[in-house]
Amino acid sequence: MCGIVGLYLKNDKYENKLGELFEPMLIAMTDRGPDSAGFAIYGDDVTGDWVKFTLRHPEEDYDWAGLTESLTGALGCAIEWMQNANVAVLKLEASEASVREWLGVNASDVLILSAGQSIEILKEVGLPENITSKFNLSRMKGSHIIGHTRMATESAVTMEGSHPFSTGSDLCLVHNGSLSNHNRLRERLKREGITFETENDSEVAAGYLTWRLNNGDSLQTALENALKDLDGFFTFTIGTKDGFAVMRDPIACKPAVLAETEDYVAMASEYQALTTLPGIENATVWEPEPATFYIWERK
Amino acid sequence: MSNDINKKNATLKESATFDRATMAEIRRAAETGIYDIRGFGAKRKVPHFDDLLFLGASMSRYPLEGYRETCNTSVTLGDRFAKKPIVLDTPVTIAGMSFGALSANAKEALGRGASIAGTSTTTGDGGMTPEERGQSKKLVYQYLPSRYGMNPDDLRKADAIEVVLGQGAKPGGGGMLLGQKITDRVAKMRNLPKGIDQRSACRHPDWTGPDDLAIKIQELREITDWQVPIYIKVGATRTYYDVKLAVKAGADVIVVDGMQGGTAATQDVFIEHVGIPTMAAIPQAVQALQEMGMHRKVQLIVSGGIRNGADVAKCMALGADAVAIGTAALVALGCNDPRWEEDYQKIGSAAGFYDDYQEGKDPAGISTQDPELMKRLDPVAAGNRLANYLRVLTLEAQTLARACGKNDLRNLEPEDLVALNVEAAAMARVPLAGTTWIPGQQY
Amino acid sequence: MKEFDLATTTVRELNQALHEQASDVTEKEWTVTNPKGSHNLAVGLDAPVNVAIQGHAGYFCAGMNKSANVTVHGNAGQGVAENMMSGVVRVKGDASQAAGATAQGGLLVIEGNAGARCGISMKGVDIVVKGSVGHMSCFMGQSGSLVVCGDAGEALGDSLYEVHIYVKGSVKSLGADCIEKEMRAEHIEELTGLLAKAGVEEDPAAFTRYGSARQLYTFKVDNASAY
Numbered sequence: 001m002c003g004i005v006g007l008y009l010k011n012d013k014y015e016n017k018l019g020e021l022f023e024p025m026l027i028a029m030t031d032r033g034p035d036s037a038g039f040a041i042y043g044d045d046v047t048g049d050w051v052k053f054t055l056r057h058p059e060e061d062y063d064w065a066g067l068t069e070s071l072t073g074a075l076g077c078a079i080e081w082m083q084n085a086n087v088a089v090l091k092l093e094a095s096e097a098s099v100r101e102w103l104g105v106n107a108s109d110v111l112i113l114s115a116g117q118s119i120e121i122l123k124e125v126g127l128p129e130n131i132t133s134k135f136n137l138s139r140m141k142g143s144h145i146i147g148h149t150r151m152a153t154e155s156a157v158t159m160e161g162s163h164p165f166s167t168g169s170d171l172c173l174v175h176n177g178s179l180s181n182h183n184r185l186r187e188r189l190k191r192e193g194i195t196f197e198t199e200n201d202s203e204v205a206a207g208y209l210t211w212r213l214n215n216g217d218s219l220q221t222a223l224e225n226a227l228k229d230l231d232g233f234f235t236f237t238i239g240t241k242d243g244f245a246v247m248r249d250p251i252a253c254k255p256a257v258l259a260e261t262e263d264y265v266a267m268a269s270e271y272q273a274l275t276t277l278p279g280i281e282n283a284t285v286w287e288p289e290p291a292t293f294y295i296w297e298r299k
Numbered sequence: 300m301s302n303d304i305n306k307k308n309a310t311l312k313e314s315a316t317f318d319r320a321t322m323a324e325i326r327r328a329a330e331t332g333i334y335d336i337r338g339f340g341a342k343r344k345v346p347h348f349d350d351l352l353f354l355g356a357s358m359s360r361y362p363l364e365g366y367r368e369t370c371n372t373s374v375t376l377g378d379r380f381a382k383k384p385i386v387l388d389t390p391v392t393i394a395g396m397s398f399g400a401l402s403a404n405a406k407e408a409l410g411r412g413a414s415i416a417g418t419s420t421t422t423g424d425g426g427m428t429p430e431e432r433g434q435s436k437k438l439v440y441q442y443l444p445s446r447y448g449m450n451p452d453d454l455r456k457a458d459a460i461e462v463v464l465g466q467g468a469k470p471g472g473g474g475m476l477l478g479q480k481i482t483d484r485v486a487k488m489r490n491l492p493k494g495i496d497q498r499s500a501c502r503h504p505d506w507t508g509p510d511d512l513a514i515k516i517q518e519l520r521e522i523t524d525w526q527v528p529i530y531i532k533v534g535a536t537r538t539y540y541d542v543k544l545a546v547k548a549g550a551d552v553i554v555v556d557g558m559q560g561g562t563a564a565t566q567d568v569f570i571e572h573v574g575i576p577t578m579a580a581i582p583q584a585v586q587a588l589q590e591m592g593m594h595r596k597v598q599l600i601v602s603g604g605i606r607n608g609a610d611v612a613k614c615m616a617l618g619a620d621a622v623a624i625g626t627a628a629l630v631a632l633g634c635n636d637p638r639w640e641e642d643y644q645k646i647g648s649a650a651g652f653y654d655d656y657q658e659g660k661d662p663a664g665i666s667t668q669d670p671e672l673m674k675r676l677d678p679v680a681a682g683n684r685l686a687n688y689l690r691v692l693t694l695e696a697q698t699l700a701r702a703c704g705k706n707d708l709r710n711l712e713p714e715d716l717v718a719l720n721v722e723a724a725a726m727a728r729v730p731l732a733g734t735t736w737i738p739g740q741q742y
Numbered sequence: 743m744k745e746f747d748l749a750t751t752t753v754r755e756l757n758q759a760l761h762e763q764a765s766d767v768t769e770k771e772w773t774v775t776n777p778k779g780s781h782n783l784a785v786g787l788d789a790p791v792n793v794a795i796q797g798h799a800g801y802f803c804a805g806m807n808k809s810a811n812v813t814v815h816g817n818a819g820q821g822v823a824e825n826m827m828s829g830v831v832r833v834k835g836d837a838s839q840a841a842g843a844t845a846q847g848g849l850l851v852i853e854g855n856a857g858a859r860c861g862i863s864m865k866g867v868d869i870v871v872k873g874s875v876g877h878m879s880c881f882m883g884q885s886g887s888l889v890v891c892g893d894a895g896e897a898l899g900d901s902l903y904e905v906h907i908y909v910k911g912s913v914k915s916l917g918a919d920c921i922e923k924e925m926r927a928e929h930i931e932e933l934t935g936l937l938a939k940a941g942v943e944e945d946p947a948a949f950t951r952y953g954s955a956r957q958l959y960t961f962k963v964d965n966a967s968a969y
Binding site: 333445446449450451452454455478490491492495496498500504505506511514515517518521522523524525 | 753754757758761781782785786788800801802805806808820821824825827839840843844846859862863865866881882884885901903904958959960961
């Protein structure tokens with residue numbers, strides 16, 4: 001069980017403060033999820049043939065310089081990279097597939113947290129406030145961000161089991177609730193070519209959406225299919241390159257609150273996570289209806 | 300002629316799959332079009348504590364003498380956050396059973412017997428009666444999905460609060476009480492029309508999931524000014540995860556009820572085919588607590604098929620802090636007593652077999668609301684019987700503990716046990732007798 | 743007037759002070775500032791005091807209320823006035839799901855909208871909602887009244903017992919065993935009283951009454967699909 005939060009900026013007014021506005025939202029959800037926390041921030045996009053990866057190694061003194069040198073040497077591509085605690089953010093002029101392949105063979109102890117042209121996922125075991133300070137969330141900029149605090153239910157408290165889950169390019173999902181048919185779905189999705197790192201039900205939901213989007217579904221259609229095929233209790237917040245979506249299952253027992261102003265749309269498991277946002281006193285505050293999709297996308 | 304019949308009977312072969320009881324049930328279903336509802340716990344044989352044995356004293360381990368070399372049986376429950384934890388003289392407590400399922404006399408008898416023995420009783424899915432609060436010195440108040448009879452005055456009178464997610468007989472099922480037991484008094488307490496079949500919710504109305512349960516537990520603490528311990532009760536299913544989540548949600552005490560746990564009424568298929576044996580649940584619960592550094596800090600009560608002091612001692616050895624008895628307590632009061640054999644026969648049953656608690660025609664006057672039948676149970680005499688039985692359970696457990704060299708029941712450990720068969724060894728996580736083998740340990 | 747600023751004091755201190763009024767009312771008027779969605783505000787009250795919460799409340803606000811008047815000048819999270827026994831709870835904004843859950847008495851007024859499961863398992867409370875209610879409202883409602891001036895979501899009154907439900911707007915769908923019923927003089931009178939108690943101006947004649955068909959009161963095999 002968990003706390004989930006999300007912030008989507010409708011214009012660029014607060015882009016430089018995205019992390020600063022988001023940090024207290026995540027920390028407010030600590031009681032709902034003391035085991036681990038993570039967030040996916042969208043911004044600092046790359047374009048054209050470039051791709052962005054966030055990679056993680058358990059040791060903070062890992063030789064990222066060495067890794068990136070070998071990588072660019074092998075692929076013959078341009079690169080910009082930076083380190084944030086035990087995570088490195090790499091921008092490369094290469095295909096996502098070729099980078100994944102190289103890493104799989106030459107650096108199998110490096111975990112790929114996310115890939116795409118905008119997304120950066122950072123997550124870790126521990127209290128939310130430790131994670132936000134470790135990664136310097138308050139200094140980050142971007143257009144939208146979703147986050148999660150975890151109370152592990154049927155799987156272990158591990159790094160890999162933390163949310164957000166990304167199973168596709170620029171896609172991520174956070175989940176509050178408990179699916180009941182994820183085991184068989186996981187097997188079916190594996191046969192469709194989706195790979196999984198954990199036994200976690202939320203990862204199955206992320207994998208399902210990736211599969212649908214890979215098969216040409218729009219985000220709306222993918223969510224409609226998810227509603228049919230996923231069983232259990234869930235509130236999902238989903239991030240895509242240009243978008244942000246919230247949905248609840250038809251029974252809708254798990255909480256969700258939305259707040260909208262001229263400048264942003266915010267989502268949280270509990271209202272108290274939204275109280276520090278600018279203009280919240282005058283925001284339109286409502287709860288999403290069950291089995292209904294709320295999608296915001298920048299065109 | 301009789302020779303022919305004997306020869307014929309010698310060739311009759313019963314099917315293990317379609318035995319006579321199964322065929323009778325199929326006929327009953329075909330006749331009525333409704334599932335079979337009954338009381339009691341799982342009746343089929345599953346691996347249980349009889350499959351475990353204590354090792355006892357030896358050249359390396361010395362027993363304690365009786366009497367002067369004391370073996371402590373008292374236990375404190377709920378000292379994690381509460382200002383007033385519960386201190387019991389024996390680790391055997393009385394499990395939650397509702398007024399409605401049981402008669403007022405039966406609830407009073409349970410209170411009397413428990414108080415004499417220095418232990419607690421628990422209300423059930425129907426609220427707190429003055430008889431039980433009056434007689435029971437330590438009363439645990441259940442907080443269930445139905446919220447029948449729930450009110451803050453009784454909450455403040457309770458010595459502990461038990462948030463019930465489920466019970467071993469029907470993990471995932473709500474309460475059930477049929478019209479014949481919904482008398483004026485029961486109807487009033489539960490706020491239902493008299494004589495109807497009660498439909499019950501299976502989930503709590505205002506929270507779902509451990510993250511929201513944590514907030515609900517805070518509410519209960521706030522209402523009672525943090526005075527009393529909060530228990531969480533679950534039926535034994537995914538016990539390892541459930542216990543971890545119960546700790547994270549803020550429980551002071553966790554109650555795990557195995558599949559052999561009783562009920563007053565539910566579908567037979569639910570009782571027999573959902574949940575895991577009590578013995579398989581305990582090591583999971585203890586492992587979860589140990590991994591969180593909470594063993595003995597958040598206490599563990601186990602229930603479901605506890606019958607004698609050996610069962611009590613084995614639960615303690617596997618790591619429980621206390622146990623709860625339900626069915627056994629009712630039998631001690633007089634349930635299924637052969638003295639009522641004629642009456643059992645009249646309602647299509649027999650002493651030792653009676654499980655139709657839902658009918659409300661209990662000849663022993665326990666699981667009934669019929670005023671005439673109720674009179675057969677004298678609360679004072681029955682209370683004394685329960686107190687005697689609790690005393691025997693405690694003495695038996697002490698005897699076994701002393702034989703293993705322990706001066707405290709909670710010093711019993713899994714290493715004091717061995718198993719008679721592979722299933723019990725795997726479930727209880729103790730070696731097969733005569734070997735060092737614990738099956739499945741690497742998983 | 744006693745003021746509690748939750749920016750500088752705790753919910754525990756607030757509730758403790760309010761609980762002490764149960765033995766002797768020394769202060770009738772209370773105001774709580776900076777609630778910011780905190781949970782369990784003014785729970786377990788047992789005294790005829792007036793509590794004003796200046797802002798949004800979290801879960802279970804005024805839970806198990808007895809005798810007190812609690813007003814939330816904002817929205818309330820899930821389970822507002824759950825298991826209330828008596829007194830009045832008023833939410834000026836919206837209420838989240840399970841408003842008035844299992845409540846046995848008193849009056850709950852929601853001036854905005856209520857979420858899903860409004861009045862779930864209610865056991866005698868009167869609930870008046872000026873706006874609309876979400877799905878599964880009055881699920882297993884046992885007794886009391888639910889008045890909805892707006893619309894009702896799916897499965898209204900599913901598995902209903904004896905609650906009187908009055909809805910002025912549309913009902914998306916009715917739950918198992920919940921049917922439309924005749925509005926007779928005694929119902930108009932009851933509804934008039936409830937609207938007056940809640941301080942809501944509406945014409946009772948514009949409402950439709952819903953109640954239990956009572957077909958699920960004893961199990962009949964022909965109703966098996968309802969389960």
